[in-house]
């Protein structure tokens with residue numbers, strides 16, 4: 519039987535947020551997975567506890583993965599690799615790249631060293647930038663890199679985009695078991711709904727499965743931060759099946775998922791691009807409750823939660839999973855400058 523590594527600081531707090539509950543007209547709780555660790559904090563570290571256990575089992579010397587230029591997943595993977603004595607190679611999608619770039623990517627210049635990228639480099643990860651077109655062939659690019667490292671005598675382990683496969687999703691089944699234990703300790707009933715951000719689907723798959731298995735919530739509301747609802751619905755369904763298949767070998771007895779749905783109304787103009795109403799919600803949460811959200815994931819999902827709570831579409835006991843992403847906010851200061859100077 520496989521056993522996961524212990525990388526995250528757990529259990530994370532489960533907190534009530536009275537200041538925002540009053541404002542939105544719901545009983546709002548937050549699972550603080552933005553504090554699963556230090557620089558590696560966020561949702562990804564729970565998935566990496568499983569993925570790195572498998573990498574270690576295979577005696578891997580290097581992790582290879584991919585994401586956006588300011589990927590929280592890549593940063594968490596790079597830090598976890600360093601902590602476990604492995605090297606890391608990150609393929610990052612860079613929209614600004616022009617001209618011909620080989621599938622091996624371009625090395626990073628020093629000018630982009632902010633936010634997650636700074637942390638990637640600080641812990642010694644090899645950072646390769648690729649175009650959006652190459653990113654659309656990411657699985658082949660990761661496999662090609664693995665073959666090259668293998669022929670150079672290394673033992674690479676490929677971590678999928680976002681850490682999202684059936685194995686990684688088990689990390690969020692555990693998170694839901696953790697919430698259930700926290701509810702039981704307080705004698706509190708299950709939630710009416712769990713709300714979370716979705717970028718590659720693994721967290722949502724684990725939460726839906728965990729919420730059903732551990733009776734944490736009646737429904738799960740998944741906020742897409744890019745793409746569309748049908749795309750994510752298919753992806754999450756696939757991840758749930760994969761997690762159910764892999765669960766037993768890691769000691770999980772899984773029931774079906776709680777009823778879940780994907781909502782793509784709050785994704786904004788594009789991945790990692792914010793919009794005015796979202797920025798205002800982020801400002802409000804930080805000012806009224808000291809709740810700092812990130813622009814790419816948790817800020818969009820929380821804006822969706824606030825909007826739907828205000829309109830009455832969400833009600834009762836609402837749990838928001840704060841999935842982290844602070845370094846991404848710190849890399850986007852110019853986006854917030856106008857709002858903060860004029861407010």
Ligand SMILES: Cc1ncc(COP(=O)(O)O)c(C=O)c1O
Nearest residue numbers: 590680717718719721815841843
């Ligand atoms: C801060 C943050 N929140 C949410 C997500 C979404 O998680 P998932 O990729 O499992 O859908 C990510 C990762 O992409 C993230 O970095």
